[in-house]
Amino acid sequence: MVRRSGRRPGNQDTKQSILESARTVFAEAGFDKASVRAIAAAAGVDAALIHHYFGTKEKLFLAAMNSPINPAELIPRAMAGPREQAGERLVATVLSVWDSPAGAAAVALLRSAMSNEWTARLMREFVVTQVLRRAIKELDIDEKEAPTRAALVATQIAGLAMVRYVLKVEPVASAPAERLVAAIGPTVQRYLMDDLPGVFDA
Amino acid sequence: MVRRSGRRPGNQDTKQSILESARTVFAEAGFDKASVRAIAAAAGVDAALIHHYFGTKEKLFLAAMNSPINPAELIPRAMAGPREQAGERLVATVLSVWDSPAGAAAVALLRSAMSNEWTARLMREFVVTQVLRRAIKELDIDEKEAPTRAALVATQIAGLAMVRYVLKVEPVASAPAERLVAAIGPTVQRYLMDDLPGVFDA
Numbered sequence: 001m002v003r004r005s006g007r008r009p010g011n012q013d014t015k016q017s018i019l020e021s022a023r024t025v026f027a028e029a030g031f032d033k034a035s036v037r038a039i040a041a042a043a044g045v046d047a048a049l050i051h052h053y054f055g056t057k058e059k060l061f062l063a064a065m066n067s068p069i070n071p072a073e074l075i076p077r078a079m080a081g082p083r084e085q086a087g088e089r090l091v092a093t094v095l096s097v098w099d100s101p102a103g104a105a106a107v108a109l110l111r112s113a114m115s116n117e118w119t120a121r122l123m124r125e126f127v128v129t130q131v132l133r134r135a136i137k138e139l140d141i142d143e144k145e146a147p148t149r150a151a152l153v154a155t156q157i158a159g160l161a162m163v164r165y166v167l168k169v170e171p172v173a174s175a176p177a178e179r180l181v182a183a184i185g186p187t188v189q190r191y192l193m194d195d196l197p198g199v200f201d202a
Numbered sequence: 203m204v205r206r207s208g209r210r211p212g213n214q215d216t217k218q219s220i221l222e223s224a225r226t227v228f229a230e231a232g233f234d235k236a237s238v239r240a241i242a243a244a245a246g247v248d249a250a251l252i253h254h255y256f257g258t259k260e261k262l263f264l265a266a267m268n269s270p271i272n273p274a275e276l277i278p279r280a281m282a283g284p285r286e287q288a289g290e291r292l293v294a295t296v297l298s299v300w301d302s303p304a305g306a307a308a309v310a311l312l313r314s315a316m317s318n319e320w321t322a323r324l325m326r327e328f329v330v331t332q333v334l335r336r337a338i339k340e341l342d343i344d345e346k347e348a349p350t351r352a353a354l355v356a357t358q359i360a361g362l363a364m365v366r367y368v369l370k371v372e373p374v375a376s377a378p379a380e381r382l383v384a385a386i387g388p389t390v391q392r393y394l395m396d397d398l399p400g401v402f403d404a
Binding site: 110111112113114115120123124127128147148151152154155156157158159160162163164166167168169170171172173175178179182183184186187190191196197198199 | 312313314315316317322325326329330349350353354356357358359360361362364365366368369370371372373374375377380381384385386388389392393398399400401
């Protein structure tokens with residue numbers, strides 16, 4: 001089937017209006033509580049049209065975020081393999097995305113999230129529901145500890161992205177990926193799976 | 203001595219013009235290569251006036267960055283104590299600054315550094331020359347390894363700041379400082395002082 005909707009300005013306007021409403025609703029309600037119906041109402045279209053254009057709520061979210069990657073495909077692939085190297089694989093996967101041409105879009109998103117409270121909310125929803133929740137699920141981590149472990153992983157991954165791609169602090173800015181994996185992989189592994197004394201105790 | 207320069211608009215204009223020139227020159231040349239003479243020339247004033255208003259090049263830099271803290275005082279204090287807890291102390295110090303009222307200025311600076319290449323350069327100079335270089339010096343770390351270790355510490359600290367204060371990912375956003383110190387201190391300790399196989403080998 002040849003899809004020509006991209007060439008038809010009327011449909012493009014509707015799509016853009018849906019994406020804008022999606023960003024607003026996802027930012028306000030969060031990914032879990034946002035409904036396609038609410039987004040449709042905000043955009044003044046029928047929910048069926050959203051499903052027609054974008055598929056699932058998840059795919060709509062990725063489109064609204066201009067995500068260059070689909071974590072639903074990437075994360076399970078990255079997490080498959082020995083548990084004790086999951087941290088290294090996660091860092092390697094992140095670097096492979098960010099070092100690729102698609103990385104520029106991710107840097108733009110990160111910059112925007114820093115200067116704009118509303119983009120920050122979308123970014124947080126993206127990181128938590130699309131990336132970390134999947135990684136945690138693949139690794140079968142204790143449910144009570146999972147949110148803390150995921151947020152700790154986020155601190156290391158977000159900081160790596162910031163120092164390598166935005167602040168460009170050397171030698172991290174131009175280090176080969178494998179050296180960063182060797183340095184930072186064990187940190188992520190520890191946050192994901194090791195005992196963390198003093199972190200969970202009441 | 204009562205200093206009244208703050209009430210005299212003429213002087214304020216000159217100071218502002220010096221600070222603007224300082225930001226430009228520090229961003230373009232880097233902290234080490236920037237000279238007070240070059241900043242004076244850019245501002246159209248005498249170098250002696252800059253020394254009169256701001257003292258050293260370092261103090262001028264802190265003023266240009268609107269830094270709420272003076273790393274020259276803070277870092278040596280944070281690094282004093284047992285070497286094996288230096289990572290925890292560094293994280294605790296950072297959190298105590300960012301969690302304090304002064305932290306709002308630091309968040310503003312971080313946001314700005316993300317959206318502006320020029321502020322990013324100033325931020326990098328600040329982090330590298332004022333914070334990390336001092337920490338490394340206090341800890342007497344191998345000179346060849348120091349830049350890498352310092353940049354790795356920066357990834358973890360920058361990411362912690364981003365997740366806790368900007369993206370506000372829970373439970374890190376509202377966790378008590380001591381839990382974050384327990385979780386993240388060992389990471390910083392490892393980056394500062396542990397063997398890091400695969401990171402330095404050729």
